[in-house]
Amino acid sequence: MILILGGTGEARELASRVTAVSSLAGRVSNPALPAGEVRIGGFGGVDGLAQWLRDNRVDAVVDATHPFARQITANAFEACARVGVPFLILRRPGFTPVDGWHWVGSVAEAARNLPGERVFLTTGRQDLAEFAGCPQWFLARMVEPPEPPMPQRIEVLLSRGPFVVDGELELMRSRRIDVLVTKDSGGSMTSAKLEAARQLRVPVVIVRRPPLPPAQVVDTVEGALGWLGR
Ligand code: NAP
Numbered sequence: 001m002i003l004i005l006g007g008t009g010e011a012r013e014l015a016s017r018v019t020a021v022s023s024l025a026g027r028v029s030n031p032a033l034p035a036g037e038v039r040i041g042g043f044g045g046v047d048g049l050a051q052w053l054r055d056n057r058v059d060a061v062v063d064a065t066h067p068f069a070r071q072i073t074a075n076a077f078e079a080c081a082r083v084g085v086p087f088l089i090l091r092r093p094g095f096t097p098v099d100g101w102h103w104v105g106s107v108a109e110a111a112r113n114l115p116g117e118r119v120f121l122t123t124g125r126q127d128l129a130e131f132a133g134c135p136q137w138f139l140a141r142m143v144e145p146p147e148p149p150m151p152q153r154i155e156v157l158l159s160r161g162p163f164v165v166d167g168e169l170e171l172m173r174s175r176r177i178d179v180l181v182t183k184d185s186g187g188s189m190t191s192a193k194l195e196a197a198r199q200l201r202v203p204v205v206i207v208r209r210p211p212l213p214p215a216q217v218v219d220t221v222e223g224a225l226g227w228l229g230r
Contacts, residue, residue: 002228003053003061005076006034009189010090011064013221018228021056025072027126028143032160049079058083062224063215064090068124068183070210077213089217090224094184094209095191098198102205107183110205116179120172122193123183123207139175162189168196183207 002020004011007027015022015034022034026041043049053061063076073089080087104110107127111134118137121128125142132149140146141157155175172180172193180197182190184206197204218224 001056001058003056003058004034005061005063005065005072007065007069008092009187010092010221011062014062014064014090014224017221017225020062025069043075043079046075046078046082049075050082053079053083053085058085060086060088060228062088062090062228064224067091067094067185067209068207074213077215087215088224088227089212089215090221091212091217091219092186093219094186095194095206098194098204100203102203103208104205105208107207110181110207113205114179114181115203115205116177118176118178120175120177120180120193120202122190123181139171139177163192165192165195165199168192169199172196172200172202177202179203179205181205181207184209 002018004015004020004022006022006024011022012032012034015036019036021037021039024031024038024040043052061076061080063073065072077087102113102115104113107123107130111130114134114136121131121138121140125144125146128140128146128150131138131151134151137153138151139155139157141159143160145158146156180193180202182193194204218227
């Protein structure tokens with residue numbers, strides 16, 4: 001049996017092309033479900049995942065989680081090594097860098113270095129607390145409603161995308177955005193805001209991806225299918 005750790009478009013595409021069980025964390029109340037069998041919820045750390053791999057006689061694990069889902073990737077690497085199950089990371093490439101972007105090492109660092117007063121924040125609900133003490137005005141876009149702490153001056157926009165450049169231009173103009181904060185998630189579904197920022201000459205603060213464990217990595221679904229075939 002193949003286990004796909006999901007929560008991304010690539011994970012859904014892979015699940016539509018192989019017979020596998022997909023696993024979701026359960027953060028989103030109405031998730032886009034992958035094809036095939038799906039399980040939802042945490043495994044209970046490395047120990048829980050290792051036990052799950054044994055109990056379900058898993059032959060291979062493809063980690064197709066989000067580039068910023070650091071904990072599950074670390075856990076999966078360790079659990080697979082412990083149980084002796086082949087492990088692959090599928091990560092889409094990051095955004096194509098543009099000169100002038102302000103690269104930071106974490107969301108907290110982004111919050112301390114905001115070169116603007118009206119911030120378009122697309123780092124997601126879980127990171128909103130990092131901006132709680134910031135005096136700036138925020139337009140924060142996310143999939144699920146946030147919980148405090150969060151910035152005092154905020155407009156929350158619930159939306160899952162995909163987004164197009166014209167829509168992003170309209171949004172950023174109407175809110176008089178003067179800085180965009182985003183993670184280097186990569187992917188065409190979320191790159192329109194970066195093109196809109198370029199056109200509007202809005203500064204971009206971009207959070208670097210966390211490092212990966214020393215596992216095999218591919219950056220396309222085709223690459224993952226090739227690995228599974230072998
Ligand atoms: P995380 O910090 O790496 O993981 C925290 C805990 O959540 C893990 O230890 C694990 O719990 C559970 N978990 C995470 N992904 C799981 C999965 N696919 N299946 C089962 N359990 C999972 O993860 P996160 O950043 O909260 O992301 C959660 C999910 O949202 C992931 O599936 C990810 O692909 C997706 N996502 C994340 C982001 C982001 O910016 N971080 C953006 C879009 C989508 P146990 O220790 O109990 O096993």
